[in-house]
Ligand SMILES: *[C@@H]1O[C@H](CO)[C@@H](O)[C@H](O)[C@H]1NC(C)=O
Ligand SMILES: *[C@@H]1O[C@H](CO)[C@@H](O)[C@H](O)[C@H]1NC(C)=O
Ligand SMILES: *[C@@H]1O[C@H](CO)[C@@H](O)[C@H](O)[C@H]1NC(C)=O
Ligand SMILES: *[C@@H]1O[C@H](CO)[C@@H](O)[C@H](O)[C@H]1NC(C)=O
Ligand SMILES: *[C@@H]1O[C@H](CO)[C@@H](O)[C@H](O)[C@H]1NC(C)=O
Ligand SMILES: *[C@@H]1O[C@H](CO)[C@@H](O)[C@H](O)[C@H]1NC(C)=O
Ligand SMILES: *[C@@H]1O[C@H](CO)[C@@H](O)[C@H](O)[C@H]1NC(C)=O
Ligand SMILES: *[C@@H]1O[C@H](CO)[C@@H](O)[C@H](O)[C@H]1NC(C)=O
């Protein structure tokens with residue numbers, strides 16, 4: 001194995017990383033302005049040239065044959081390598097397991113490995129050798145959040161000891177669809193416990209079972225949540241991609257903090273069957289990937305009707321035939337599109353003076369890129385419902401749903417080691433089991449949920465009136481109202497401010513990397529004071545939003561934006577958090593054994 005050249009490649013990568021960070025000092029954000037700057041300054045021009053050469057020199061190769069780099073690899077690169085025999089699915093699984101081991105004791109992103117992963121990869125390699133290829137995902141490793149049940153050796157815990165060892169009798173619809181598409185379910189990712197629906201004073205990415213997830217771009221970086229481990233794992237290449245779940249921000253926010261593309265699908269496009277719930281009205285499962293096209297491939301694989309989730313029966317396409325989201329990736333998709341900006345949601349003097357200021361600045365700086373791509377920007381398409389209490393209500397809906405939906409999930413377990421059947425029992429267990437870290441991390445969210453609606457959950461009459469009021473504020477007085485009033489095709493906002501109304505309405509969001517905090521950014525901590533939430537180099541994103549079932553349109557626009565900016569490749573994780581194992585290392589080892 002060529003360890004000498006490898007070391008020098010790592011040195012080149014390190015060197016260039018340093019230059020790139022300083023090159024982007026003023027805030028990365030507008031690639032074209034950065035290009036202009038780089039042409040004006042010969043030093044920067046050299047840096048740019050080095051960046052380009054570094055991207056290729058970071059790839060490992062064997063006897064001059066290059067292998068794709070796992071930090072940024074795309075599905076099409078993996079599929080090409082598998083198809084040509086450059087590497088096997090077993091090689092890929094081995095490479096990703098090695099990368100997981102490199103960072104498992106620092107980032108805590110992956111909570112369990114699938115003990116069957118190698119066996120499954122062997123089977124898929126054998127199928128391919130026999131001419132059977134199930135699709136683009138054939139033989140490709142994917143991680144899933146630890147609230148999506150699999151009927152295999154892995155646990156499904158939401159990070160709680162209350163569910164350690166619990167079993168289900170069949171795969172969740174999502175897991176079954178992944179397997180049918182040929183993906184290797186490589187393991188489970190850590191998360192904010194109970195998808196962040198337990199405590200008022202916990203931290204993003206903490207679970208009793210698997211500890212604290214850290215993101216890779218800054219020391220002790222808040223990974224955001226609740227799909228924290230999925231975000232970090234996909235971001236540093238611990239699998240090709242990961243699945244997350246969202247109730248209000250839990251896919252798009254960790255994508256924001258981890259430099260990823262994410263799709264929060266319309267509620268009902270992806271089945272919640274055997275996924276540990278918060279809310280039937282808001283929960284949805286979606287991809288967290290390196291590129292828009294990769295997210296489209298993964299959404300193609302997991303979307304669709306499920307007999308176990310009646311919300312999927314609302315899918316409006318004839319015979320439930322899902323559009324081809326990969327085909328929707330169109331460079332010219334922004335041309336002629338009217339795109340609104342709900343400024344009242346995120347742009348105020350208070351926010352312009354807060355640590356979020358660089359995000360708003362970056363957002364304003366990408367508007368010319370959208371215009372140059374042919375979009376018509378309609379600014380200040382306000383959402384009056386947001387100021388009328390709509391910005392801060394609806395937790396009551398989640399609380400009502402959780403009481404009802406959690407009990408339904410628990411009733412489906414085929415083995416329930418703690419015999420826990422409802423939220424009151426989960427709370428009693430949590431408050432008495434020492435590793436659950438109570439009361440240092442409280443159960444305030446459950447205390448409220450059990451109190452509201454007299455314990456009747458979403459069957460209470462008061463639930464319905466609260467729910468419909470939320471829909472009115474977020475819909476006619478918010479997202480859908482502004483789309484009608486201003487004849488919009490879509491809306492955009494910085495991702496960190498984008499989740500709430502789409503969450504209430506069950507409408508889709510696609511998030512794409514937009515930039516990173518500049519080198520002089522202030523470091524600020526999370527609410528608990530144990531993570532850094534803002535700081536130099538921490539990434540952030542832009543979100544595209546529209547009406548229900550509009551994923552095809554949103555994916556097109558997100559792709560057109562991504563192809564003109566390609567921010568992900570310019571924002572790098574800290575070297576110490578970046579695994580170094582590449583496919584070439586594994587293939588070389590295998591060949592040496594032969
Ligand atoms: C290096 O890897 C990147 C991403 O996988 C790929 O796009 C590029 O073509 C590779 N370069 C070389 C020289 O192999
Ligand atoms: C974490 O990584 C270390 C070092 O490679 C390894 O020994 C250990 O088994 C890993 N733990 C898990 C749970 O995979
Ligand atoms: C599942 O949980 C049980 C009980 O806690 C544990 O013994 C087992 O190792 C877990 N399985 C995996 C794959 O982590
Ligand atoms: C699914 O079932 C619930 C409860 O029976 C019902 O309230 C809801 O309207 C149904 N949803 C769809 C899309 O059919
Ligand atoms: C509807 O979809 C099913 C399953 O994909 C397929 O077998 C059937 O032929 C389709 N029917 C029509 C009318 O397209
Ligand atoms: C919610 O927002 C409304 C309108 O801005 C405000 O009057 C109210 O005090 C807020 N309530 C809470 C609990 O923050
Ligand atoms: C759960 O119920 C089973 C069957 O009734 C019983 O054998 C077991 O001891 C119970 N476990 C706990 C932790 O209470
Ligand atoms: C979290 O809240 C609980 C209940 O108010 C309190 O007992 C505990 O000390 C708090 N934890 C921290 C770290 O502040």
Ligand SMILES: *[C@@H]1O[C@H](CO)[C@@H](O)[C@H](O)[C@H]1NC(C)=O
Nearest residue numbers: 396452453462463465466469
């Ligand atoms: C919401 O639910 C609460 C608690 O049951 C009830 O007091 C209140 O009247 C409801 N609000 C609306 C607008 O329905």
Ligand SMILES: *[C@@H]1O[C@H](CO)[C@@H](O)[C@H](O)[C@H]1NC(C)=O
Nearest residue numbers: 354355357358520521522523
């Ligand atoms: C850092 O915070 C200080 C005090 O809040 C503020 O005056 C300053 O503008 C901030 N710096 C940056 C780069 O945001």
Ligand SMILES: *[C@@H]1O[C@H](CO)[C@@H](O)[C@H](O)[C@H]1NC(C)=O
Nearest residue numbers: 219220523525529530531532
């Ligand atoms: C946050 O970042 C600072 C460096 O700015 C570092 O000293 C500190 O240990 C980090 N972690 C926390 C929890 O503040």
Ligand SMILES: CC(=O)N[C@H]1CO[C@H](CO)[C@@H](O)[C@@H]1O
Nearest residue numbers: 104108109110111112210211
């Ligand atoms: C596979 C993996 O990364 N496991 C880690 C999960 O988190 C626990 C506790 O933080 C670590 O001990 C494991 O190594």
